[in-house]
Amino acid sequence: MEAILPQLLLAAWLLPLLSFVVILLAGARMGEGGRGAGYLATLAVGVSCVLSIIALVWWLGHHPLGGHGGHSEVLTGDWYTLAQFESLRFSVGYYVDSLTLGMFVMVTFIAFWIHVYSFGYMHEELHDVHDPFVTGADGRNLVRPGRFHRFYQYLSLFCFSMLGLVVANNLFMVFAFWELVGICSYFLIGFYVERPSATLASNKAFIVNRVGDFGMIIGLATFLFACGTLHYAMPGNASEHHPGLFSIVKDATNQLQDKNNAASSHEGTPTNVGHEKAGGSSGLETANKIERNRALTPVLLTLAGLALFCGCIGKSAQFPLHVWLPDAMEGPTPVSALIHAATMVAAGVYLVARIYPLLTADALLVVALVGTITLFLAATMAVVATDIKRVLAYSTISQLGYMMLGLGVGGWVAGLFHLFTHAFFKALLFLGSGSVIHACGTNEMPAMGGLWRKMPWTAATMLVGCLAISGAGIPLVIGLSGYYSKDAILAQTFLFHRMNPLFGWMFYVALGVAGVTAFYMFRLWFLVFWGKPRDEHVAHHAHESPRTMVAALVVLAVLSVVSGWTVPGTSWGITSLLEQSRVTPATETGTLQSAVALRIPDEHASHEHTIHAWVSGLAFLAALIGFGIAAVFYGIRWLDPEDVRQRFRGVWELLAQRWYIDQIYDAVFVRNALRLAAVAAWIDRNIIDWLADHAALSVRRLSQWDDWIDRIFVDGAVNALAAGIYDMGIRLRRWQAGKIRVYIMWIVIGIVALFIIGTIYLGIGANISRG
Amino acid sequence: MILAGILSPITVTHYLVVGIILFVCGIVCLVVKRNIIAMLIGVELILNGANINLVAFSSPQLFASGTAPLLLDGQVFALFVMILAAAEAAVALAIALQFYSRFGTVDVDQGGQLNG
Numbered sequence: 001m002e003a004i005l006p007q008l009l010l011a012a013w014l015l016p017l018l019s020f021v022v023i024l025l026a027g028a029r030m031g032e033g034g035r036g037a038g039y040l041a042t043l044a045v046g047v048s049c050v051l052s053i054i055a056l057v058w059w060l061g062h063h064p065l066g067g068h069g070g071h072s073e074v075l076t077g078d079w080y081t082l083a084q085f086e087s088l089r090f091s092v093g094y095y096v097d098s099l100t101l102g103m104f105v106m107v108t109f110i111a112f113w114i115h116v117y118s119f120g121y122m123h124e125e126l127h128d129v130h131d132p133f134v135t136g137a138d139g140r141n142l143v144r145p146g147r148f149h150r151f152y153q154y155l156s157l158f159c160f161s162m163l164g165l166v167v168a169n170n171l172f173m174v175f176a177f178w179e180l181v182g183i184c185s186y187f188l189i190g191f192y193v194e195r196p197s198a199t200l201a202s203n204k205a206f207i208v209n210r211v212g213d214f215g216m217i218i219g220l221a222t223f224l225f226a227c228g229t230l231h232y233a234m235p236g237n238a239s240e241h242h243p244g245l246f247s248i249v250k251d252a253t254n255q256l257q258d259k260n261n262a263a264s265s266h267e268g269t270p271t272n273v274g275h276e277k278a279g280g281s282s283g284l285e286t287a288n289k290i291e292r293n294r295a296l297t298p299v300l301l302t303l304a305g306l307a308l309f310c311g312c313i314g315k316s317a318q319f320p321l322h323v324w325l326p327d328a329m330e331g332p333t334p335v336s337a338l339i340h341a342a343t344m345v346a347a348g349v350y351l352v353a354r355i356y357p358l359l360t361a362d363a364l365l366v367v368a369l370v371g372t373i374t375l376f377l378a379a380t381m382a383v384v385a386t387d388i389k390r391v392l393a394y395s396t397i398s399q400l401g402y403m404m405l406g407l408g409v410g411g412w413v414a415g416l417f418h419l420f421t422h423a424f425f426k427a428l429l430f431l432g433s434g435s436v437i438h439a440c441g442t443n444e445m446p447a448m449g450g451l452w453r454k455m456p457w458t459a460a461t462m463l464v465g466c467l468a469i470s471g472a473g474i475p476l477v478i479g480l481s482g483y484y485s486k487d488a489i490l491a492q493t494f495l496f497h498r499m500n501p502l503f504g505w506m507f508y509v510a511l512g513v514a515g516v517t518a519f520y521m522f523r524l525w526f527l528v529f530w531g532k533p534r535d536e537h538v539a540h541h542a543h544e545s546p547r548t549m550v551a552a553l554v555v556l557a558v559l560s561v562v563s564g565w566t567v568p569g570t571s572w573g574i575t576s577l578l579e580q581s582r583v584t585p586a587t588e589t590g591t592l593q594s595a596v597a598l599r600i601p602d603e604h605a606s607h608e609h610t611i612h613a614w615v616s617g618l619a620f621l622a623a624l625i626g627f628g629i630a631a632v633f634y635g636i637r638w639l640d641p642e643d644v645r646q647r648f649r650g651v652w653e654l655l656a657q658r659w660y661i662d663q664i665y666d667a668v669f670v671r672n673a674l675r676l677a678a679v680a681a682w683i684d685r686n687i688i689d690w691l692a693d694h695a696a697l698s699v700r701r702l703s704q705w706d707d708w709i710d711r712i713f714v715d716g717a718v719n720a721l722a723a724g725i726y727d728m729g730i731r732l733r734r735w736q737a738g739k740i741r742v743y744i745m746w747i748v749i750g751i752v753a754l755f756i757i758g759t760i761y762l763g764i765g766a767n768i769s770r771g
Numbered sequence: 772m773i774l775a776g777i778l779s780p781i782t783v784t785h786y787l788v789v790g791i792i793l794f795v796c797g798i799v800c801l802v803v804k805r806n807i808i809a810m811l812i813g814v815e816l817i818l819n820g821a822n823i824n825l826v827a828f829s830s831p832q833l834f835a836s837g838t839a840p841l842l843l844d845g846q847v848f849a850l851f852v853m854i855l856a857a858a859e860a861a862v863a864l865a866i867a868l869q870f871y872s873r874f875g876t877v878d879v880d881q882g883g884q885l886n887g
Contacts, residue, residue: 739879741801
């Protein structure tokens with residue numbers, strides 16, 4: 001019976017690949033303008049969504065919710081083994097727990113609605129496209145054939161890659177699909193390939209991700225070296241001989257803790273240590289294990305975990321590699337929604353959650369710090385941005401920072417819970433902004449305003465999205481999805497603050513940014529939908545979006561509201577689903593010799609009622625203040641934002657320039673790289689080319705000499721021989737005249753000559769005369 | 772002295788002299804004539820000169836005992852040569868006919884087509 005689950009997931013995973021292959025081969029011929037490709041891709045991802053839901057239901061039937069975590073139920077195995085070198089196996093396999101299934105359902109569900117939405121949004125691509133952003137040499141705008149089918153082709157590949165990453169049971173497979181996700185984002189961000197800005201943005205996304213992936217490769221290599229395997233865990237009885245990463249790390253840290261305990265109580269029980277040693281060294285298997293664990297020192301484990309986290313920094317757009325994500329807005333809006341909500345950036349958070357048992361407390365502290373810095377920086381950038389999609393992009397980075405913070409402070413469930421709820425409301429917000437852009441033809445919020453009359457559905461669903469991301473709700477009673485997930489993270493951070501007072505500021509930053517989040521989201525909403533139209537042309541042009549787009553918005557709005565809730569009368573919900581597969585970090589206390597005593601709090605401790613009441617009250621207050629400020633500036637316009645901007649010109653400039661991070665990268669890395677490239681080019685042109693030219697020249701000269709020698713001596717000898725033979729032939733020819741009488745003459749002369757010679761030398765004549 | 776030579780009894784040497792005369796006549800005929808038929812006649816003369824020699828060398832006078840068991844070796848060889856000559860003549864005449872039909876002449880010097 002267990003066998004059905006991997007097969008369901010395999011089908012759900014491979015269907016988008018099938019759709020990709022079919023569209024790749026026959027895309028342009030599938031209906032008018034490639035419309036059939038859209039139907040096929042949507043059908044594929046829809047069916048995989050249904051299969052994922054069936055798998056989840058089946059799983060819940062066998063593993064009922066409600067139990068406490070820590071002993072997570074896992075179904076793992078290999079579908080296909082590429083190669084096996086002793087304990088190291090490269091394979092395509094599955095690692096299924098409730099997190100995997102939850103991600104499957106979430107990814108396919110959101111992807112399905114984005115597919116549906118794209119029918120409306122991308123309809124221009126069905127026929128020739130008139131691109132107003134590209135101007136040819138003749139001053140006219142570019143007209144190109146539509147690429148509807150290609151859009152869906154990449155969407156399918158994207159879904160396939162993301163699902164592969166989620167289902168993977170080893171880091172090798174994760175890395176392969178990690179890169180596939182990267183290349184898909186490259187294709188989709190650069191979908192309008194004729195626009196230079198899109199090409200640059202896709203290059204930037206790809207290159208910045210490479211920087212993170214470099215660290216990830218180092219992490220992979222380290223684990224490979226230290227543990228001899230890249231599988232999370234081995235199925236069934238194979239785990240005895242070849243344990244997976246999780247159990248190896250667990251062994252190592254347990255042993256370490258035993259040693260620490262023994263060292264601290266060394267005086268009391270010296271015999272105990274000796275006993276442990278004697279017991280541990282029996283048998284080759286145990287000896288191997290000890291050997292392996294000796295390589296896995298806490299420092300190495302921390303560094304390896306951080307190296308893997310580098311990949312997550314790149315993929316999930318964390319500081320300092322967040323720079324690619326705002327530029328990625330060059331892609332079509334459904335792509336932004338897909339990247340930001342369900343797939344690419346979620347991959348980084350997912351991987352951190354997946355490798356959680358490999359991360360030490362010290363590594364988690366770094367994760368939390370990176371998250372805090374990111375959530376603060378991105379939120380401040382969002383405050384001054386005027387491009388509607390960029391505001392959402394910064395808010396995505398900021399929310400991802402929250403997730404990393406949540407994971408870093410020990411809130412495994414909290415961080416992932418926010419990943420799920422964020423996926424719904426961020427998809428909603430992006431699709432809503434797509435609807436606005438579709439209607440207005442511009443991304444600039446100052447040119448919009450008063451659109452709620454024209455687009456009531458979009459305005460209402462966007463409002464729901466804004467409320468959800470701000471964490472709106474009645475404290476302790478009920479709230480939107482963001483209310484629950486953000487509170488969970490904040491509560492966990494608060495607990496972390498209590499245990500490690502030195503890092504208390506992280507809680508206050510996160511709390512303050514919750515207010516900033518409310519501010520910039522409502523700033524967006526008020527600027528776009530509230531007040532009077534600021535641009536007559538845009539307002540006149542605006543209209544409600546087609547039904548496919550509105551349908552997706554409504555569905556996602558409903559989920560943004562309810563995804564934080566539990567089923568009435570039970571404790572079933574996303575949190576209890578995640579709770580089932582909750583894991584603990586490799587170490588819960590700091591292992592490195594440092595001045596700071598670090599302790600990661602247990603997640604259950606933050607469920608304490610008083611903490612929750614306090615934190616959610618504070619968070620609500622912060623959000624309310626943020627909303628209030630936004631309303632004062634942009635809602636009732638009691639204060640003029642322009643005025644404030646003039647007053648704080650320096651700060652505004654700093655934020656508008658994104659803390660000059662792009663400029664710093666430009667000055668430090670890009671310029672220097674270009675300079676280095678220029679030097680290399682100069683060396684290439686002037687030294688290497690000179691060498692190559694002169695080498696070629698001397699070879700040419702040498703060959704000229706050689707040619708001369710060849711011509712005079714070698715050819716001369718051969719020609720002379722040939723000429724001599726020719727001459728001889730000419731001379732001998734005279735004797736072969738074909739005159740038969742001459743031949744006979746010679747025969748006669750020859751016979752006479754023979755006769756004379758015979759007479760003289762052999763004395764024949766003498767004998768005859770004697771006879 | 773010539774008279775003495777003529778009057779002296781006929782010996783092997785006489786036969787050999789006749790053979791040589793015939794042989795030389797044949798050679799001269801071959802070398803001098805351009806007519807293919809005349810050259811064939813010259814070949815026949817050479818063969819006959821050789822035949823006379825064969826018969827002459829089988830003479831009993833050349834044996835120390837003065838007698839020989841049968842002494843027909845030369846004659847037999849001469850008969851073989853005649854048969855061969857007949858066969859050769861048949862072939863050569865066929866070639867001559869072909870030659871004539873191709874070149875319209877029997878002058879062998881005209882057949883220099885394969886001359887390099």
